[in-house]
Amino acid sequence: MAENGAKATVTLKIDGVEVTVPSGTRVIEAAEHVGVVVPRYCYHPGIPTRPAQCRMCLVEVEGRPKLEPSCTLQAADDMVVNTASDTARTARQSVIEFLLVNHPLDCPICDAAGQCMLQDYAYVTNQLESRVDEPKRIMGRDRISDDILYFADRCVICTRCVRFMRDVAEDDSLIVAQRGDKAYIDTFPGRELDNPFQGNIVDVCPVGALVHEDFVFKARSWDMDAAASVCPGCPTGCNVTIDTKENQIVRVKPRHNAAVNSWWMCDYGRKHLVMTNRGVRAELPLIRDGGGDGDGDGGELRPVDWATALDWVAEKIDALGSPGGSAVVSPDASNENLFYLRTLLDRLGVADADFRVPQGETAELPTVPTLKLRADRAANAAGAGFFGGRRADGPPNGSAGGALVVLDDELEGAGEDFGASADFFLYLGTRLPGAARNADAVLPIATFAEMDGTFTNFEGRVQRFHQALRPPGLARPGWMVLSRVLARLGDGEAVDDVRGAFERMAAQAPAFAGLTWDGIGLKGAPAAEAAGVAGSAEAGA
Amino acid sequence: MPGEVKVVERPRAESSYVRAAAKGMSITMRHLLSPNKKTQQYPDEKWELAPRTRGTHRMAVHEDGRAKCVACGLCPTVCPVNCIKLVPAEDESGERYAAIYEIDEFRCIFCGYCQEVCPVEAIHLGVHYENAEYSRERWVYDLERLVEQEHDVTALWDPQDPASQ
Known part of the structure; x- marks a missing residue:
């Protein structure tokens, strides 16, 4: 050999x-x-x-x-x-x-039951009876870090967690303590487990020994629905699987993608994604059609059905013509939403769309160069850039005249008179911040977890995410809403399926030329404009 | 042209009620005096139910009165009519328990799968049939009520013949 x-x-x-x-x-x-x-x-x-x-x-x-x-x-x-x-x-x-000699067989209350390799192999090998009469050794459970629990009795001492920390995260804080049947996983004496990537030890655990504290007893594996998605926490765009139960996100797991996140993701991403869909949401289309001129002094915003809202908005935009103005977009909006918004903005003669990117701590996984928690805390700043977005700082400026369009930005720091002087203020958002009070129309849209779409990551890789949750109330995907507004203005057709939205984007936006929804697949593909950059980064991985 | 009503003449012996009434009374008297009575005097006299009768549920408890349920979620999973609602939670000592456990006995088809699947022998069907209530809501038994039930629990199979052969 x-x-x-x-x-x-x-x-x-x-x-x-x-x-x-x-x-x-x-x-x-x-x-x-x-x-x-x-x-x-x-x-x-x-x-x-x-x-x-x-x-x-x-x-x-x-x-x-x-x-x-x-x-x-x-x-x-x-x-x-x-x-x-x-x-x-x-x-x-x-x-x-041998493994079952001391295993407590507490499958009914174990969070790994149904996704447990010990359970699976016990069935596969037909090892259903034990020949051991001795009492089982009982070790109980331990809090191995802030948010990870260790059930020592279930552990098979495969040392995946220890080796992930040591060989992938290059952090020596986790060890196997003791030997033989007394062996258990623990932190090194005097050390604490506080690595930004430590959540992965739960994913590599083949049994139910390591469990996230916020998942303990939450859901049985067969109760959950899974959707392939992309983490919106930072521009890296880690591929993830979102597990939901009763329309709530209960768990986020990394999904393998050799070009992006390998098998891992950071803890910030996990927590951020679970929090994404909390809070009070905008659920109904609102329009201010009371006074007639509709520039903010026309009475109260009132809830209406979609057809009324879309007809009214289209009518207003049609009447405005091309007044110019300004736009504020969220760098968390999907490519499709940004594309349709750009089409609408072009019609209104609005050139720039400001987006603001919150900053945060960075973190690196030493052995996986492509996987970093990046300082930008937004999923799709690259996509926003493709569609005429302009990175801005400070509170959004909404004092200009003409048209003002906001796409899912919370308008933090905006003054009370934000948008008051605009001829027409259209707010498309998942939530309803106070600064939208002067809006002439509010159209509720779905978050990324509630629709299909794509994000462009920091190196120009276009990645698909899929719907994991039902949107609340009448909220609908932004591309669905905007395509209907445009269709009423005689521009294109109303799309119901993300494929339609993506195809139109690929046909009209040069950055996405040549891409197809099926062609991207679940692993993503580099956008046309970024092909060179993406290629070199992939070679590095 | 109006129709004619045909009048049939019957002999008195045939048309008299006395004969029929006497015949009926004789049957009544015969059954009254017969030692072989069939009528059950419910509710003074209750049914004797078979040990495998499947009626409304009962939750088994530990010696300290806590329900035995560990909230594993197998009964709501196996239930063919989705009549069990379970929300698991963690108690002070870190044990899993059922924060909410409700069975809608109106929906229940008394198949006994929940009892069969339970890994800790907590939920049982009961040998019980008197369940009348004044409202539908009262038919949703919560954990407290399931624990309070005192009737016998159902034997799902004959111990002498577990495979029903």
């Missing part, structure tokens, strides 16, 4: 299927190419170290006297691997039997 060094690929046989893989590939990974998932605990594709200590991935290799751990075994030419031979299966069953 030593002669393989020069060869680019090796061909081996796994469970009777021939497979060619790059040389240096481990058997456990080669097996995935033929659709065989070898049971594993200590192996995780995102963690570089492979101690081969769980003994779960043992496979039989023809011509070798003993079973070999497939996570460290390099695939070699002419190797014949049998992952499901009787010997391999018996060995696996014995491992499970």
